[in-house]
Amino acid sequence: MKRFVIITVGKTHSGKTTFARTLEQKLHNSVVIDQDNHAEFINTYYKNLRPKRGPNTIKYAVTQTIVNHAVNQTDFHLILCNSNRARQGRLHLHNYFQDQGFTRILVHFNLPDHVLKERVAKSQRSTNVFRNASSFVEVLMKQQADSQHADMAAPAENEADHFFVIQNSDEVENVIQNIVSIVQSI
Numbered sequence: 001m002k003r004f005v006i007i008t009v010g011k012t013h014s015g016k017t018t019f020a021r022t023l024e025q026k027l028h029n030s031v032v033i034d035q036d037n038h039a040e041f042i043n044t045y046y047k048n049l050r051p052k053r054g055p056n057t058i059k060y061a062v063t064q065t066i067v068n069h070a071v072n073q074t075d076f077h078l079i080l081c082n083s084n085r086a087r088q089g090r091l092h093l094h095n096y097f098q099d100q101g102f103t104r105i106l107v108h109f110n111l112p113d114h115v116l117k118e119r120v121a122k123s124q125r126s127t128n129v130f131r132n133a134s135s136f137v138e139v140l141m142k143q144q145a146d147s148q149h150a151d152m153a154a155p156a157e158n159e160a161d162h163f164f165v166i167q168n169s170d171e172v173e174n175v176i177q178n179i180v181s182i183v184q185s186i
Helices: 016-026 035-045 057-073 087-099 113-122 136-146 169-185
Strands: 004-010 030-034 077-081 103-109 162-166
Touching: 004 016, 004 087, 004 169, 016 030, 016 077, 016 103, 016 169, 030 035, 030 057, 035 057, 057 077, 087 103, 103 169, 113 136, 162 169
Parallel strands: 004 077, 004 103, 030 077, 103 162
Antiparallel strands: none
16 A cells, blocks of 8 residues: 655644644544644653753654654554654655655645734644743744744755645645545555
8 A cells, every 4th residue: 555644844823733633534544643742742741851952852752753653553644743844854754754655745834924923812722832932922933033044944846746835724625635636546
């Protein structure tokens, strides 16, 4: 069986989690791997193990363990629900899943910042996923500033076998339908 990995890319509150959960409902034999769940688990039970500065290596290790298990012990299609904004990280994922024989689908959530600001202002999401931030407003502001760095450049079409861009919420259902069609056609 040909397996697919769907990788989401986007800023906070751009719709990645909602998209992933909806896609999981419509794409048979799939599983969402959401790094926010791993962060919340670590922050709840293993807060003292988090690095004081730098990358959250324990979160990445938990995620990689879950991904490796899903790749090697199941036949699921994977839906990676992370921000995946750093080009180096996406390249690593690209190479890893290519080596594992997966067909890669990249979905870039490129909603306007004013829409994200509105969503963040109304957010009811738990902040227990944070390590260094106090609010989603702060996260969005950092992500906006980080967008100026070369490694945070928007993903390109050549980063995956299939590439979609979502610029407004009205496009989500169409992208989901296209992905399901691609998977079912193999």
